[in-house]
Amino acid sequence: MEELLRMEGISKQFGEFFANRNVCFEVRAGEVHTLLGENGAGKSTLMNVLVGLYQPTSGSIFLHGKKVKIDSPAHAVKLGIGMVHQHFMLVEAMTVFENIILGDRRSKKPFIDVKERKKEILELSWKYGLNVELDEKITNIAVGAQQRVEILKALYRGAELLILDEPTAALTDVEVEGLYSIIEKLKAEGKSIVFISHKMREVLHVSDRITILRAGEAICTLDADKTTSQELANLMIGRELSEPIYSKVTQPGDPVIEFINVSYKKSFKHGGLSEVSLRVAKGEILGIAGVDGNGQSQLAQIAAGVIVNESGEVKLKGKKPSTFAPRGFIDERVSLIPEDRNLMGLVGDMSIEDNLVFKSTEDVRFSNFHGWLLKKNAIRQYSEELRDKYDIRCQSVAQETRNLSGGNQQKVILARELEAEPDLLIAVHPTRGLDIGATRYVRDSMIEARDKGCGVLLISADFDEVLQLSDRIIVLFEGQIMGEYSGKNPPIQEISLAMAGK
Ligand SMILES: Nc1ncnc2c1ncn2[C@@H]1O[C@H](COP(=O)(O)OP(=O)(O)OP(=O)(O)O)[C@@H](O)[C@H]1O
Numbered sequence: 193m194e195e196l197l198r199m200e201g202i203s204k205q206f207g208e209f210f211a212n213r214n215v216c217f218e219v220r221a222g223e224v225h226t227l228l229g230e231n232g233a234g235k236s237t238l239m240n241v242l243v244g245l246y247q248p249t250s251g252s253i254f255l256h257g258k259k260v261k262i263d264s265p266a267h268a269v270k271l272g273i274g275m276v277h278q279h280f281m282l283v284e285a286m287t288v289f290e291n292i293i294l295g296d297r298r299s300k301k302p303f304i305d306v307k308e309r310k311k312e313i314l315e316l317s318w319k320y321g322l323n324v325e326l327d328e329k330i331t332n333i334a335v336g337a338q339q340r341v342e343i344l345k346a347l348y349r350g351a352e353l354l355i356l357d358e359p360t361a362a363l364t365d366v367e368v369e370g371l372y373s374i375i376e377k378l379k380a381e382g383k384s385i386v387f388i389s390h391k392m393r394e395v396l397h398v399s400d401r402i403t404i405l406r407a408g409e410a411i412c413t414l415d416a417d418k419t420t421s422q423e424l425a426n427l428m429i430g431r432e433l434s435e436p437i438y439s440k441v442t443q444p445g446d447p448v449i450e451f452i453n454v455s456y457k458k459s460f461k462h463g464g465l466s467e468v469s470l471r472v473a474k475g476e477i478l479g480i481a482g483v484d485g486n487g488q489s490q491l492a493q494i495a496a497g498v499i500v501n502e503s504g505e506v507k508l509k510g511k512k513p514s515t516f517a518p519r520g521f522i523d524e525r526v527s528l529i530p531e532d533r534n535l536m537g538l539v540g541d542m543s544i545e546d547n548l549v550f551k552s553t554e555d556v557r558f559s560n561f562h563g564w565l566l567k568k569n570a571i572r573q574y575s576e577e578l579r580d581k582y583d584i585r586c587q588s589v590a591q592e593t594r595n596l597s598g599g600n601q602q603k604v605i606l607a608r609e610l611e612a613e614p615d616l617l618i619a620v621h622p623t624r625g626l627d628i629g630a631t632r633y634v635r636d637s638m639i640e641a642r643d644k645g646c647g648v649l650l651i652s653a654d655f656d657e658v659l660q661l662s663d664r665i666i667v668l669f670e671g672q673i674m675g676e677y678s679g680k681n682p683p684i685q686e687i688s689l690a691m692a693g694k
């Protein structure tokens with residue numbers, strides 16, 4: 193196969209720190225080439241260099257054998273390189289069509305021929321099976337559809353090389369299958385894809401070749417059909433990981449939270465809850481299984497005091513909560529790992545240390561006079577302890593969290609929420625975007641919290657995760673509970689059907 197792209201000796205430094213060091217990476221026409229590596233290994237940085245968001249500190253890029261200097265994302269687009277970022281970059285208030293043509297300068301005319309453009313985009317979408325509603329607003333469409341818009345946008349701009357940075361992290365199983373078949377069609381057209389994912393099974397399934405990054409360096413490139421997930425894990429983190437088997441609790445304690453006929457926007461199939469009754473007891477993990485967007489977010493937010501139920505009753509440790517606000521719930525030792533870490537979990541402009549303590553500024557460990565005078569040294573020391581304990585990869589705890597890799601941002605939230613020693617832990621997609629080592633750490637930590645008596649409400653779109661961790665399982669579909677199952681020898685077939693509303 194012909195070489196399309198070659199990155200040669202690429203280094204990218206942030207200050208003294210090497211996010212990429214002397215990386216060589218080559219992509220052939222018509223191949224899916226995966227970048228695999230731990231959180232913070234430098235995958236997104238390397239691709240940001242490729243699309244001109246960053247200038248490399250040293251090294252060269254060749255396209256079709258010709259050296260190029262890519263100085264902006266617009267320039268990358270002109271060269272046929274498109275990227276779908278880890279966090280989508282669509283304008284929510286605009287329609288699908290407006291997002292696709294946004295910033296496209298191909299037309300020399302002062303106005304845009306809307307009809308003509310729509311026709312072109314639709315033809316392209318049929319060709320690759322990228323179904324989208326052009327006139328719908330971005331806020332109104334599912335995550336999977338937003339991703340198709342991003343891909344379509346890149347293809348409409350003439351991408352030959354498409355970079356997909358963790359494209360399946362937030363997709364449902366059906367959407368993931370859809371994406372795989374889109375990738376097949378793109379390959380058949382001779383387009384190349386750089387794929388980034390932490391899911392081993394998936395990486396082996398979609399890739400032709402795999403390049404492993406470790407601490408900023410490219411370790412090796414392998415053919416996907418000549419390797420195994422064990423070998424990949426070994427190369428990536430330097431050790432093998434066996435599948436853990438966790439014990440299941442059958443005798444939980446008193447309830448920490450109860451929902452009695454709780455409803456919220458009952459008529460909304462995808463954003464409501466209808467007459468939900470459930471209970472999480474001390475020392476157990478209740479897993480909520482179900483396809484994303486069936487009321488899980490609302491369930492988590494009510495349980496954390498972020499939104500208030502419209503009818504029914506919520507009891508926290510046997511009592512009606514005194515204040516229906518996050519602060520009141522935090523005082524009752526409720527911790528939340530939210531589904532959107534950027535929106536609800538972290539303040540990106542703040543340092544790691546400030547993010548770690550901002551809920552506990554009145555804690556005597558960190559301040560005098562009820563939060564008026566912060567003990568800077570104590571906060572620094574505490575943060576460095578947590579950095580080591582949770583393996584947060586950063587240059588310094590004084591660094592802004594926005595510059596951390598996706599997985600390491602998640603670890604900051606986890607550290608803060610678990611260290612609060614909660615009585616109730618609400619964990620929404622707690623391992624999304626985490627590498628295999630970190631995923632293992634988080635799951636072990638949840639089991640450990642449970643064994644210490646914490647009640648855990650686990651909401652996850654990862655069915656394997658729910659099965660592995662839960663002592664009891666509830667299936668949510670269109671805001672309603674479809675059934676409850678024991679976590680010990682759960683009837684997998686039956687639960688799958690319930691998840692589909694059957
Ligand atoms: N703008 C920046 N300033 C300082 N450091 C940065 C910046 N961008 C990235 N880094 C650092 O570079 C390293 C590599 O980050 P990168 O986002 O490339 O990792 P990744 O492999 O994509 O990880 P993940 O799987 O978690 O997404 C991290 O340690 C990160 O903190």
Ligand SMILES: [Mg+2]
Binds near residue numbers: 236278
């Ligand atoms: Mg990344």
